[in-house]
Amino acid sequence: MLRDITIGQHFPGDSALHNMDPRAKLVLTLVYIIMLFVASNPIGLGISIVLVFGLYLLAKIPLRLIGKSLKPIIPIILFTAVLNVFFVTGESEPLVSLGFLHIYREGIDYAVLIVVRIICIIAGTSLLTYTTSPIVLTAAIEQLLRPLSKLKFPVHELAMMMTIALRFIPLLIEETDKIMNAQKARGAQLDSGTLMQRVKALIPVLIPLFISAFRRADELAMAMECRCYHGGEGRTRLKELRMSGKDVWLTVAAVVVFVAMGMSNFLWK
């Protein structure tokens, strides 16, 4: 059952977005999030919605996946929306008054704004992971952070940790599955009982898992040493990230849209 978890939720494909330089994608996604906060008006947010939907179509990622990625945070969205509706006060007369609660126009505006913002942030960042494999994303992060290594920030080590984590997650999931089955075969009740009982029942699963993880780590470290691993110094990479002509066009197009989002602030007033 644990096997069904897919980490990073990557949907391989061959669209322009899939093949785009991951560094550009990463930076543009960050800028997109910033712009969502800069452009706090209906025109700006309208553009951002059109943009993110357009990109989903371009990447041929089914739109219902947006819904799926939003599902876990629906309570948060509702909570912030309700909070804004009731607690933002405006200058004009309240639209509705329920005893001590007053709902102002500004409150509703603000709630809609926040909800759209959250949806766009989630949809945008999910698009990044949907179209970029974790390995490529790791490489991008490593390259983007490389200047920091001059300040003694362990960029290479961080990237190596991420790579190894990605490599071992499926293995450890498989192992957890195995240990759980082994404990069930010995009569452990992992799926029933009160919450407390179930948490307790997990201990005999976690301990062997940790022990085995440490043993694996030990062996892996040795195997890495055997293959001449000695830190990030003087390392070369098999694959180099390159901006293609198409990437440049996509980036320019994105920047134009971002500028439009920024300008919308002046238009709205």
Add this chain to the structure above:
Amino acid sequence: MNEHAQTMLEAKDVVFRYSETGSNAIDGLSMQVKKGEYVAVLGANGCGKSTLAKHFNAILLPASGTVWIEEIPTTDEDRLMEMRQKVGMVFQNPDNQIVATVVEEDVAFALENLGVPRDEMRCRVDDAMQMAGIYKYREKAPHKLSGGQKQRVAIAGVIAMRPDCLVLDEATAMLDPIGREKVMHTVHKLNRDYGITVVQITHYMEEAATADRVVVMSAGRIVMEGTPRQVFSQVEAVKALHLDVPQSAELCHALTQAGLPMPDDVIRPEECAAAIYKTLTGKEPPRDV
């Protein structure tokens, strides 16, 4: 120096213990491996085979005695990378030796560490994957491959370094017969066609029977040594060390003891079949088996 030109690995009076108080895992062991040779190392559990293997690329250093890789003593820290590049190690569990999340990136791992330029790296990675017969899986995730395929990925990751010697520590132990066969085929090809020296630690006597030389260890020392025929013809001595002999050798030995005289240097099934045919019919077998 002239002597070193022929020798790939040499251990002289090596003693090693894991803790100050413990017993010696390696206890005054000396051995030589010539260039291009295929040596199988046998021995019961805990007799020090893996410990010896780790001395052959400076993962462990002897407490006393010396290990040389070609002419380099393993204590020479300045040449550590060179030594590790010369002697490639493959371990038992492929899952714990594969670092990257894509096959070809894993094969490139050692070359990335060595700082090989990108164009040359591409070439060597492709070559190594061809040699190990995993080229068609190059873009796959390692956890989606079978055990045998994974082990060949691990081998490719090591041979991409263009090592002069390959040390395999029970590299086939977790594989099924087909996977084992494929890995053995790959290793023999590397030995035969590319002149790579092989030291193979194994519990499979049939695998040991295909080596040029067999070394049997017990309690941190070498107790028997010779061609597979020489070693496996001493059925009683080998069994006394808690080891098996190849089934063919065992069958012939049993037949001899039962009163049917058989040659005592049979180690392969075909030879065994031919010998039985000859004994039963009194004629040479009709075709070359």
